[in-house]
Amino acid sequence: MAWRFKLAPDNTKIDFFRWQWLTFGGSLFLSVVAIVAWAVMGLNYGIDFKGGTTIRTESSVPVDVGDYREALQGLPLGDVSITEVFDPNFTDDQHVTMIRIAAEDEEQAVTPEQIAQVEEVLRAAIDPGMTFPSVETVGPKVSGELVYTSVLALAVTSVAIMVYMWLRFEWQFGVGAVLALLHDVIITIGIFAVFQIKFDLTIVAALLTILGYSINDTVVVFDRLRENLQKYKQMPLREVMNLSVNETLARTLMTALTTLIAVGAMLIFGGDVLRGFSLAIFLGVLFGTYSSVYVAKNIVLIIGLDRTEKAKKGGTPDEFANIDA
């Protein structure tokens, strides 16, 4: 046998339920912590959800956030936050900040005159050659709708996945898969809350992508489980589950690694504009892999499966053999 790089030995017989109190319990605990963090600390919403303006500044003068703040002090603006942006792609004399100005009240966004004022003041105080590569304003009316659409998108996706799983497997699988997905998404949101990372529309897209990835992972385990349930009709459910996870372990780890490598490249080299997006997907893939091994099937076990009816639904892998093979 030629040498092969292996993430998992060939015939693993790990009991994935053995430390259930720690793994499954830990997941539950983390989910609760994430929800609490979300509720208590709140998310650092971007203008997509809160309304307001972001101005990206670029200057050859090194950034002192204090100077920027002082320069803008005198202007009649709402809540202003200034953050310096770092990225390995920047050249030595490229110093970038993001200035975020909250919408002053519920009705009015930041006016173009105010933006012009900000630009003028900064050029005068910091660097006459300063440029403003992007300026974005979102009115409070739109941002309210975006919140609604985002929540709707997450809900619709979850339900659609659950229905599909129900059609292709048993309903218990659908519930298990979707709860595992929510676990991934909630913990990711929790991390965004704890570290107060900017949460905007692209992060929602990332969360939806996590749903897509994580379900992919879970489905592969469930697919094997379905097959093994046919094969070993007398084996206890718990053992069939262990067997299935062990059999698919090599693939689960391999795919997680290739995806993490790709997203990691995006995180490091993909530029600062997409950093939050890449980070969310990176975290989601980590938790998604974990949850398809340690969370989804446990939920199915807890709900229980009626194995006498097993033959009716789903199907043998051969059912698909003629479609495209």
Add this chain to the structure above:
Amino acid sequence: MLNFPLWKQILTWAVVVGGLLLAVPNAYYARVEAHNDAAKAVEEAGFATTEQQAALDLWPDWMPSGIVNLGLDLRGGAHLLAEVQLEDVYKQRMDGWWPQVRDALRGVRDQVGSVRRQPAPLSYELRVQIENEAGMAAAVEAVRALGSSVVTLTGVGQTDIDVTAEGNVLIVRLSEPERTALDERTIQQSLEIIRTRVDAAGTREPTIQRQGADRILIQVPGIGSAGELKALIGTTAKLTFNPVVRRGTSEDRTPGAGNVSLPSMDEEGVWYTVEELPVVSGEDLTNAKGDFDQNGRPAVAFQFDVRGARAFGDYTAQNIGAPFAIVLDGKVISAPVIQSHIPGGSGIITGNFTVEEANRLAVLLSAGALPASMTFLEERTIGPELGQDSIDAGRVATLVAAGAVSLLMIASYGLFGIFAVVALAINMGLIFGVMSLIGGTLTLPGIAGLVLTIGMAVDANVLIYERIRDELRAGAKTAARAIELGFERALSAIVDANVTTLITAAVLFFLGAGPIRGFAVTLAIGIVTSVFTAVNVTRLIVTYWYNRRKPKTLVV
């Protein structure tokens, strides 16, 4: 012998070659873009200049020339989300109804007595107080007779106004179907006018779309800022020619019935009192263009249509020596004195214009006035440098991701890993091919989708290879049998796993906006092409390899 039906082989080859051919133009982006621009210009003009011919020659005609559009976040430009103030039109409409209603009530004066217009809480409502409440029935009947029927999809017999009474107040409202029809017309007109204005500014591939009931999305690549775009499309550009009553140095608080006091555009502190009813208006213009007056100063030359020309000619003939005001959006551009009868229906507007301002005004005037004003809900400006930085960063990330994933695949599966890498490369090409074919737009999140696809695309290969290993371990009769079983049995997992991802992509597409939609499109295309390359292309390569080498034992 490993079997792979001939027709499937041919189909796989056809898709791969066709897809890659469609992707090729993207490798020569600038040249193909120049070629396409020139081709479009030539088609419109009917002939080619030498410059255009040179651009045409940059890319052979027999090659596909579709390229992936770059989104605003990669190309740079301005994005606006505008809300059309439909209430403006309602209000104008009700103002238009008032004289008619008044005249109709005058006809039944003996029963209703005197009438007075009252302020209305709704914009599509007209409230009239009548003196004798007893005459209300007659009043309602008289006003109702003014309504005309509206044709709708739901049925006939509906009129454009609803007339009701509340005590001694007569209420006239625009009916529901009339409002719907009016909204539709207003939005369509606004879209048309915005399109004309943006096109006249000469930028490439602007997106002008209706969103929801009363919103318009405008994306213009290559324009300097959202402010600039707003100046172009946000101006109502309502032009009128009104008789001047008098000129003053402050706002006239008592302009008199039928008159209004308007400020001058250029002269500080000068106000004109003009008659509210214009002699002619911008709607009567057929053409306007930037020009120069006798003294060489920038001006706007215009041409009236037949009706406008007659009205203008008659008025100038009767009012020689009197001033008249040229009013744009409530401000007096200039108020020249009529020197002579102007019969031809053409003239020029002079003012303190720069050449650009004169040209812009000409564009605005020939496109026509917007039926209603707009408010802007979202404004985004992305500089072209930022877009280029993002493209560069995306390219680096893609290369690093592809390189690292390839190494890992080869280290894990040896020769079969190389097969997977070939399939991955073809997959990347196919994604660009399909995007070019459907005219898809690549956005920054779209690039992220592409990178993510690199990581996830090999998943199908991993599933198949792991399955082949399983079958070998389980003691498949021959190596060929193990390969066949591996491909067959992995398929149900591949299909289920990818359909669920496709569901999320679909939701993202239908609920997401702009850049996120771009992400959904690349993700969805990536899923379909990656299943195709992993299942069919890999199968094809494995079949060729196996049948040639006929290995006794199989190592995956």
